[in-house]
Amino acid sequence: QITLKESGPTLVKPTQTLTLTCTFSGFSLSTSGVGVGWIRQPPGKALEWLALIYWDDDKRYSPSLKSRLTITKDTSKNQVVLTMTNMDPVDTATYYCAHRRSFYGSGSYQGYFDYWGQGTLVTVSS
Amino acid sequence: QSVLTQPPSVSGAPGQRVTISCTGSSSNIGAGYDVHWYQQLPGTAPKLLIYGNSNRPSGVPDRFSGSKSGTSASLAITGLQAEDEADYYCQSYDSSLSGHYVFGTGTKVTVL
Numbered sequence: 055q056i057t058l059k060e061s062g063p064t065l066v067k068p069t070q071t072l073t074l075t076c077t078f079s080g081f082s083l084s085t086s087g088v089g090v091g092w093i094r095q096p097p098g099k100a101l102e103w104l105a106l107i108y109w110d111d112d113k114r115y116s117p118s119l120k121s122r123l124t125i126t127k128d129t130s131k132n133q134v135v136l137t138m139t140n141m142d143p144v145d146t147a148t149y150y151c152a153h154r155r156s157f158y159g160s161g162s163y164q165g166y167f168d169y170w171g172q173g174t175l176v177t178v179s180s
Numbered sequence: 181q182s183v184l185t186q187p188p189s190v191s192g193a194p195g196q197r198v199t200i201s202c203t204g205s206s207s208n209i210g211a212g213y214d215v216h217w218y219q220q221l222p223g224t225a226p227k228l229l230i231y232g233n234s235n236r237p238s239g240v241p242d243r244f245s246g247s248k249s250g251t252s253a254s255l256a257i258t259g260l261q262a263e264d265e266a267d268y269y270c271q272s273y274d275s276s277l278s279g280h281y282v283f284g285t286g287t288k289v290t291v292l
Contacts, residue, residue, distance in 0.1 A: 166216040
């Protein structure tokens with residue numbers, strides 16, 4: 055059974071750095087094709103993909119946020135950490151981590167998010 | 181910054197059929213990347229509904245179906261039920277700018 059859970063501060067001040075941890079179980083991030091991603095959702099707004107780390111340590115970032123994001127993994131602890139610098143009130147959102155499953159579709163290996171954490175609300179305010 | 185466009189809302193009476201469109205471009209859906217759909221009930225995390233354009237995970241009712249053509253995809257809900265009232269998001273992959281995942285703008289389904 056795959057589970058993921060996000061943890062981190064609920065309140066950060068503008069300009070501070072946010073550090074979120076995703077602790078998971080039921081899979082290994084050293085298994086080929088596996089990835090863990092971060093997605094956020096401002097109150098009342100749409101989902102926004104932020105970053106993803108693959109089993110081989112390859113990383114992908116949202117082009118619009120790339121300069122502010124860093125994603126890392128600790129395979130031995132079953133954790134993925136996301137840091138976001140220079141936080142602003144517009145970054146107030148629920149942050150989710152999710153398991154990325156690989157599948158072969160339409161002629162290439164692709165991925166989708168089949169298991170999600172419950173999410174953690176981060177408020178940016180002074 | 182969504183690059184996949186969905187209608188903000190759709191509605192239907194119980195038992196009716198509704199469809200949600202997801203329009204992309206030549207660097208994502210049009211490039212051959214599959215589309216996946218998620219259902220988000222109020223106050224909960226998104227749940228995978230359709231993967232690989234038209235595949236349902238175990239436990240998802242066959243009232244939900246997906247398709248893809250060109251630079252667009254669609255999610256259909258037949259026999260609409262009250263519990264289907266939720267937000268729905270499409271997702272794909274975009275090959276531009278070193279490659280990244282993208283979500284749609286989201287659609288609120290209201291059961292009248």
